[in-house]
Amino acid sequence: MKNIYHITTVHSRYDTRIFLKECSSLTKLYKVFLYILILTSVPSSFNSQKKELFELETPLINIEYIKPFVWGESHLKTPAYMNMSVLKEINKLHPLGIGGFTFNILKEGLKSNDSSKIALGAKYLNFLVTDYPYTISTDSLITYIYPFDFSGFKGKEWYSGMANASLGLAFALGYEIFQDSLYLDFAYKAFNSVISDIDKGGCSLKFEENSKWFLEYATRNSDTTNSNFVLNGFLHQLLALKIFADYTNDETYQNNYEKGLEGLRLKSKDFYYPDGNWTFYQLNPKSIEPPHYVIYDIILFESLYNISKDDLFLNEVETRRNIIKSHYNLQCKKTKNKKTIYFFSQIGTPHPYLVDIYPNLIFFNKIRGRNNEERQTKKEKKVIYSKKRELLKPRAIKYNILDRCFSLDTLSNMENISVYSKYFNDSILLFRTNTSELQEFNNSSAQKIEFKLNTNFELTKVDDFNLVFLNPAKEEQDFNRGRFTLELDSLYDMKKYLALIITPEIKIASIKIEIVDNKGVSAYRYYINSLKPQSPNIILLTKEGFKNGANIETSKINSVYVNIYSHPESQDKPFKLKINSILDITTNYQLYKLLNSNPHFFFPEKVKGGHLY
Structure with a gap:
């Protein structure tokens, strides 16, 4: 059987191409598309869950594919990309983003048989x-340079192997569609940028003879001492x-993949806390x-496992x-009713x-074996009932935090639970657990920690009720700073959260804790979220x-130092x-x-940052 596609012409400076010709569904047109989707499909560890889901009358979640190249997919709904105005400001x-x-x-054009999308591509x-306008170009490679400053890197001087890898895949897919050898040539050159050494205009650092690292952020001066070594990139x-x-x-590319794999083996343990x-x-x-x-790392590692089967x-x-x-x-x-x-x-x-x-989906499953349940293997069991819980608006701060960030479900005889993150059009498994493994909660409350208050710098103690004054800054100061020290009556074991409840009279610029x-060893962090004046604010801290x-x-822990900063x-x-x-x-x-129980408490949240959704 044949699929009939519209014939469309695309004009460029160097030739005119005709694409989307009439072709069978298994022709070369689909090779890269199907290849990438197959290779980035969920790994074999999902098979049993996938079987369980599809034995239900209606699938609970479609986890057929994961999308590690999501950068770019989010732009499919961005007007500036769809109308190409994003290309008009050359210094941005x-x-x-363009490669993705x-x-x-x-x-998406291939998937939906949409010739307008393919024409746009x-x-x-x-x-x-x-x-x-900005590239390092030789006979063997092309490196696309960023024109703007970013995170300490100067515009027109830095580039990214992550970007060039995405561009390389875009060119490869373009070659499969249009059969234009120029696109294939650019695919090779873009990937040559990824694997070539820094001194040759590439993004690769050598560790040892058979190991290397591909840099997300690179310049001509990058080396093993000054590079960031970003894992996801x-x-x-x-x-x-x-x-x-x-x-x-x-x-050539297989050998460089293996050298990158060895580089990962050298560095992988360094990405974990001690x-x-x-x-x-x-x-x-x-x-x-x-x-x-962390979730994006899971997506990438899962895709790499699915391709390579490397444990x-x-x-x-x-x-x-x-x-x-x-x-x-x-x-x-x-509960009392079982x-x-x-x-x-x-x-x-x-x-x-x-x-x-991300927004979360939780599935509470009841499973039944065919005969004696204790003697059934996982493959012989099936889901006979499942309850879905959705928490889809965790960052919608206009809603009460109790309604959007917590769930309480009363159910009977559930046996396992799966928690997913909703990731654009996919759902990514965070973890599974048997209900027998769950920690039971009780009605215990958060416990007060006794302390003695001391102040210094521009902060003075007013009375014995933990009330302090922050004095105005002097004219020559950019900000005023006060510090209070909380000397704990006994050593504190920080198991889950340390919570400070404070009420400022006016807006505070930032807090350093x-x-x-x-033994006198210290650790610090800044807390820059806006505290609400005239209200008790709950500041949550984790180790x-x-x-x-x-x-x-x-x-x-025997003491806590809190530095308060306020603008003059x-x-x-x-x-x-x-x-x-x-x-x-503790929980x-x-x-x-x-x-x-304290609805008057204000929970200061960071509105911007992270991956917004």
Whole structure:
């Protein structure tokens, strides 16, 4: 059987092409498209769950494919990309955004048989070939340069292997559609940029003879001492390189993939906290990984495992899932009528004020075996009932936090639970758990921590009721600073959250918080969210959110330093600051109970940042 496509002409500066010819459904037209989708499909570890889902009358979740190249897919709904106005401001050109969009618009055009989308993809390819203004170009490679400043990198001097890998895939897909060898040539050149050394205009750093790292952020001066070593950018390139190596059957790219794999083996352990309790986003300087990047790492590692079947990737997936499970775990409580209350919180480590694990879907499953259930294997069991819970608006701060970030479900005889993050059009498994493994919650409340208050700098103590004054800044100062020290009556074990409840009289610019253990080792973090004046604010802290937090003895904290900063223009006289209390919160249910019983508490959230949705 044949599929009939419209014939469309695309005009460029160097030729006229005709594409979307009449072709059978298995012709070369679909090779890269199907190849990429097949290779990035969910791994074999999903098979049993997929079988369970499809044995229901209606599938619970469509997890047929995951999309590690989502950068660009989000732009499919962005007017500036769809009408190409994004290409008009040459000093704002974003190679990664353009590459991801071009790849995805071509892919979606094939998937939906939409010739207008494929025509748009062709226009972007032609722009990249003839009109992109900033490149390093040789006979063997092309590196697309960023024109704007970013994160300490100067515009027109930095570039990205992540961007060039996305562009390379876009060119490869363009070649398959249009059969124009120029696109294939540019695909090779873009991937040559990924694998070539820095001194040759590429994005690759050598560690040893048979290992290297592909840089997300690169300049001509990049080396092993000054590079960031961003994990997700490296994995993105490694995956794209593997796809291209298999597609071309070229040993050059396969060998470089294997060298990248060895580079990952050398560095992989460095991306974990010393105690294994959380992960780093990059290594130089080490920075705390936001939860949405942990999830993106899972997507990339899962895709790499599915392509290569290398257990290194599968182990990384499972390790990260276990980390998320330990911090965002469900709790339960039996009721008198033999039902169970299941509790889940989207608030968690490392930054409780930033709800950052995407909208969530939770499936409570009841499973039945064919005969004696204890003797059935997993494959012989099937889901006979499933209850879905959706938490789809975690960042919609106009809604009460109790309604959007917590769930309480009362159900009977559930046996396992699966928690997913809703990721654009896909759902990514965060973890599964048997109900028998769940921690039971009780009605215990957060406990007050006794302390003695001391003040210094521009902060003075008013009375014995933890009320302080912050004095105005002097004329020559950009800000005023006050510090209060909370000397704890006994050593504190920071298991989940340390909560400060404070009431400022006026707006505070920022807060720096330090915790010190019994050996004098300290860790600090900034808290820049806007506190609400005239209201008690609950500041939640986790040990994973402190810089150097993994290196102090968080089970033996004896003091907390809080630095308050305020702009002079917001203050012409001393203002009051009330330290209401310090609380030890050991479970998410205690947090829920605290917020529920104190509706006057203000929970300051970070509105911007993270991966917005």
